[in-house]
Amino acid sequence: MLKLSDYAGISPKPDLQLLARLADKLSPKRLLHINSTKEGGGVAEILNRMVPLLGGLGITVRWEVIRGDQRFFTITKKIHNSLQGLDETFTGDMWDYHFTVNEKNARTLDLDADAVFVHDPQPVPLIKFRKNGLWIWRCHIDVANPVESVWNRVSAYASSYDAAIFSVSKFARQIPLNEFIITPTIDPLSEKNLDMGQNEVCKVAEKYQIPLDKPLLLQVSRFDRFKDPNGVIRAYRMVKKYNDCRLVLAGSSATDDPEGEAVIREVQEFADGDPDIHILLLPAFSDRDINALQRMASVVLQKSLKEGFGLTVTEAMWKGKPVIGGNVGGIPTQIMNGVTGFLVNSEEGAAFRIRQLLNNPDLAARMGENAREYVRNHFLITRQIRDYLFVWYAMLNKSKSVLEL
Numbered sequence: 400m401l402k403l404s405d406y407a408g409i410s411p412k413p414d415l416q417l418l419a420r421l422a423d424k425l426s427p428k429r430l431l432h433i434n435s436t437k438e439g440g441g442v443a444e445i446l447n448r449m450v451p452l453l454g455g456l457g458i459t460v461r462w463e464v465i466r467g468d469q470r471f472f473t474i475t476k477k478i479h480n481s482l483q484g485l486d487e488t489f490t491g492d493m494w495d496y497h498f499t500v501n502e503k504n505a506r507t508l509d510l511d512a513d514a515v516f517v518h519d520p521q522p523v524p525l526i527k528f529r530k531n532g533l534w535i536w537r538c539h540i541d542v543a544n545p546v547e548s549v550w551n552r553v554s555a556y557a558s559s560y561d562a563a564i565f566s567v568s569k570f571a572r573q574i575p576l577n578e579f580i581i582t583p584t585i586d587p588l589s590e591k592n593l594d595m596g597q598n599e600v601c602k603v604a605e606k607y608q609i610p611l612d613k614p615l616l617l618q619v620s621r622f623d624r625f626k627d628p629n630g631v632i633r634a635y636r637m638v639k640k641y642n643d644c645r646l647v648l649a650g651s652s653a654t655d656d657p658e659g660e661a662v663i664r665e666v667q668e669f670a671d672g673d674p675d676i677h678i679l680l681l682p683a684f685s686d687r688d689i690n691a692l693q694r695m696a697s698v699v700l701q702k703s704l705k706e707g708f709g710l711t712v713t714e715a716m717w718k719g720k721p722v723i724g725g726n727v728g729g730i731p732t733q734i735m736n737g738v739t740g741f742l743v744n745s746e747e748g749a750a751f752r753i754r755q756l757l758n759n760p761d762l763a764a765r766m767g768e769n770a771r772e773y774v775r776n777h778f779l780i781t782r783q784i785r786d787y788l789f790v791w792y793a794m795l796n797k798s799k800s801v802l803e804l
Contacts, residue, residue, distance in 0.1 A: 401452040401588070403781075409587050410781040418456070418781055421788040426457035429532075430791070431512035433463045435475065435521035438683040439651055440621060441583060441710045442518050442539055448586035448780055449787075456784075461512070465504040465522045470496065475521040476658060481549035482520060482542045483625065483705045494552055498524050514791045516564075523556045533794050536560040539583070539707045541570045541728050562794060564787075566708045567732050579790050582732060583708045584783040585717060585774070590686035592717055595694055603691035607647075609677055614644040614757050617696035619689055619714075621650045622662040622680075625705040627725070629669045630746050632676065634702065637750035639675070642757045649679040649692055693718050698756050698763070702749050703727055713778045716740070716770035721763045723752045733778065739770040 403419055430453065434442050446462055453460040467475070474497055477487040505528035513532045517525055519539055526534055536557045542550060542565075554574055557563060562577040571578060585592055604611050616635055620626040628648050635646040648666060663680060670676040681688060693699060699715035699722045706728025713733060715722050722740035724730035734740040741752040756763045 401448075401455045403452075403456060405588060406779075406781050409775075410779045411776060414779075414782050414785055418785040418788065421785065421792055422456035422458060424792060425788055426459075428513040429459045429461075429511075431461050431463065431510070431515045432518065433465065433508070433515065433522050433525060434518035435465050435467070435472075437464050441707065444591075444710065445583060445780070445783070446518075448589050449784060452586075452780065452784060458788075461509070463508050465501065465508070465525070467500045467504075467521070471500045472521075478520045478549060478553065479540060480625075481546040482540055482553065484544045484546065486546055487549075489549065498527075501525050502528070514794075516787070517560070520553050523553060526556055526559045533561045533791065534559075535790065535794075536563045538563060538565050538570070541705060541707065542572050543569055545572070562790060564790065567729050570729070577794065579786075581783060581786040581790070582729065582778065583710055583713075584778045584780045585710055585713045586780040587717065591690050592714060593690065595687070595690055599687075600691045600694050603688050604695055606688070607677065607679055607692075609645065609647060609695070611695060613675075614642065614697040615695055616644055616646045616698050616700060616753060617649065617692055617715075618647075618700045618702065619649045619692065619711045620701065620703070622659045622666065624658075624662055625703060626650075627702050627704045628662070628666045630704075631700055631702050631749070632666070632669055634700075634746045634749040634753065635676070637747065638753045638757070642754055644697070644757065645675045645677065647677045647679065647692060647696070649677075649681055649689065651681045651683055651685060689714075690718075693720060696720060698723060698753055700749065700753075701725065701730060702743065702746075703730065706730055709733065712740075713774055716767075717774045717778075719764075719767035719771045721756050721766040722770065723749055723756075733773070735769075735773070738766070739773050740766055 432446055436443050450460055450462045474493050481487045501524040505525055511530050515532055515534045516537050518537045558574050563574055564579045564581050565571040566582055568580050618631050667678055693715050699720045701709050701712045701724045703725040708729030712722050712724050712730055724734050726742040726744050734742055736742045743749045
């Protein structure tokens with residue numbers, strides 16, 4: 400089990416001190432997290448690391464996952480897309496089915512806890528079946544400009560919660576309840592982020608038949624059109640005219656994303672057999688392989704068109720890599736343009752910045768150093784757990800000051 404002392408010398412000391420104090424205040428109580436998948440995507444990754452660490456702090460913590468069929472996850476993917484502004488078609492029957500699946504889950508899940516964190520729109524109707532405790536809706540996606548009819552459906556549930564948490568302020572929508580901003584984080588002690596020797600990096604390159612004979616461009620993300628994998632390929636082709644390089648597009652599927660297989664086929668066809676483009680569909684829990692891929696990269700991209708927070712950016716920054724990211728979602732919260740990486744708004748812009756970094760290794764190294772330190776101070780998991788526990792504590796003790804901790 401993870402212990403807080405494991406993070407000494409890695410996470411900022413004030414974070415660890417406040418986290419220990421909060422855990423001491425809350426440790427007799429019970430915490431429950433609920434989401435829609437155990438694997439694939441940033442939410443599952445965070446919870447896989449957060450839950451054991453909460454247990455190590457003395458919090459009685461559980462993690463439940465709602466179950467659904469293909470139809471349910473097709474509907475919730477449409478909800479997800481619409482909340483990010485894509486106009487999808489819905490029928491009343493689809494909304495009824497979304498509720499019915501949650502109702503069935505409510506009969507089998509143990510919802511008894513002192514605080515319940517419900518993640519994203521898939522399980523948001525569970526609030527109708529609350530038993531006790533504080534209920535907090537944790538929205539990880541950008542709902543700043545949703546399809547209004549879809550937002551109205553989701554917010555009808557969300558407004559019944561005691562509080563809502565968004566990843567960055569520009570993601571949020573006004574709901575008549577307490578709202579908090581908590582950025583997601585990475586765990587520096589996870590398999591995906593631990594230090595790794597060059598020998599292991601080379602073994603992973605051999606495993607996926609990736610020669611390390613030229614600069615490597617990398618994007619790691621689920622295969623989703625909003626991640627713009629074809630746009631990354633177009634940017635690579637612009638760069639390739641002047642700088643010989645390779646491109647790796649790596650990602651895994653998620654059980655709550657039925658569109659992934661179709662996107663992978665589209666990307667493979669668009670790559671058109673280029674031997675310097677490597678498209679890797681990784682199995683679940685390929686964390687060490689992703690770690691190695693990020694370490695072998697010269698430049699890491701996350702050229703998203705829409706984005707939640709974008710933890711793959713955080714991961715690459717922690718490894719001292721210069722990152723080029725789409726100027727969307729939570730990426731600008733992480734990338735200080737020209738300091739910890741570059742923000743871009745087009746394929747041409749991405750290609751220009753890739754060439755700038757490939758042609759200026761000192762600039763790339765300096766950006767990488769800045770990026771790692773920025774993650775240390777802002778985006779490590781101990782800070783996120785501290786903030787979650789503080790929201791819980793604050794909701795329980797509204798009349799008390801933080802100084803009373």
